[in-house]
Amino acid sequence: MSVDMATSDPEDATRSRGTLLMKVPGRARPQKQALKEFNEAVTELRRRYEPAFWPLVVPEARDMFRWRVLLDCGCAQEVYTHGDDRFPDDRSYLDHMTDAQLPPGEFWCAATHASAPNPYREIVEWCDRKIIDFPADPEEPEYAMDPETWALIRHDGPHSSAFWRVKLECGHYGQVCTEIAWKPEDGPKLASRKRITEMRADFEESWSTDGDGAWPAEGPEREHLRKMLDLRWPRPAPDQDCYTCAHISRIVGYQRIGWLVRRTPPVPAPAPRIDRDKIAARLAAAEAEVERLKHQLSSVEN
Template sequence: MQRLPGKARSRQEVLRECEAEVAKMRGYIPRVLWDFLIPDLSRAFRWRVQLDCGCTTEVLTREDGTPPHEAQWKDHRSPLPPGQMTCHHDDSPPPPYRVIAEWGDRREVTFPADPIEPSDDTDPRVWSVLRRDEPHTSAFWEVTLACGHVEEAIAPSLDWVPASGPRRAAPERVQQMSAEFEDAWRANPELQTERDREHTRRMLADGWPAPEPERLCYSCPRVRMILAYERVGWLVPRQRQSRKATSTTPTPSRSALERRLRKAESEAERLRAELDRIDQGPLRPD
């Protein structure tokens, strides 16, 4: 933690923005879920953080115990690794391909039939091959990439599982595809970017696996590392608790304590005698 250049925003301004956002959330979140999904602003603590891109921004955490570089900030899909935050820049590089390191949860999505006419940027001949004229369902798997970020991959079929491994094309077909791609690249050098061209070559060298072992990571271009942070304070000021006055009662003398002890022992003896009489029951005449 260190003192960062610049000044924090006005607390009142930040509080007004947060209150407006909370009011908006209450408009579309069911009341029964408010305690779970809507932040308690009275427990929000403000920080300023400096990122490796040179930007300094403000963030809020729940309570003040976890500093920003230890928290997990969310991206478009899931929490980022600790110490990372997003910060958009217009000159950020394009998403890179990353190797899939881990397969996670699965979900199914049903799509309607594709439209008959292709979009303006799609060749009609290509569309005639790709188009699905019936509704179809696809399986999407959540994947963690080697960079630690999370994306989704489409399975080649509904019954596919990661333990099955990728399905590959026949060697003859891969050889034919390689020649076709090389011809297409020579005819149109701008058909693919250098990034996508190298990816295609890797997939061809691997037998054209499905699903592909690489995915584009859309988090990497906008993720930054937290270099330093500064405490700002509570979003809602906390009332100072008055300290209880420290007791100044003097310690009793030894003689006083001995008198209290004898009195307590005498009372204990009397109570034991009462218990004995109760245990013996009422006296009966001879």
């Protein structure tokens, strides 16, 4: 079930709508169960936001129309739209990993699926950043590092880093850590050619001696590392692995269920009460007037 706030697809005006209507396999949940879970989600939204923001972020059950959507992973999920005149692929859904909006047509499946390695995507936009302060690193090595390596990277005093929110070429978002003074227009810092030669030799030796236990394993991640060495180890890197790409599903069909809160047809207004006596009197008067006019017309003709 998805009750996160929707955003409209800017391409709505130019693409065909409702092209994925179909019979989705399976059955919808009972209406009472759907309404109960919706109200629980709304309660959580109201807990997270101040009342002043509720009209913007908290949907009303009476406005929600239920749909079953079929995903390309084979799963069927239930979603809502504001009204019955919008389709599930008219809106963007929430990326639960980054709290950003997914590109239209994508959906985060709640089921667990086997996935391919995270693909690397080019960074196309550096959006904004936040500064986070850290205490000094402990003297003892962390992350299973050897003492020599830990001594090289350890911060012996408090320090701060900038964490940038970045947009990737796939339309998803990620996060990149940089030095505080760095700006996108500065471009990446590059390692010296001598240092790259040393790093390449170290990696190749590790891969040849450690065999299957070497990091990273043979495959896309190791190929990406070689690519970064060819580029002289740019920092920050021009791309990033995208977890969302490896786990997201696409909507391939949808079917109407109905309103979340059943709507009662309006009761027709009662017909006005007919007073037969008054109508009979009016009819008699009209007939008498007709007879009078006939008599008057006959007198004129004679």
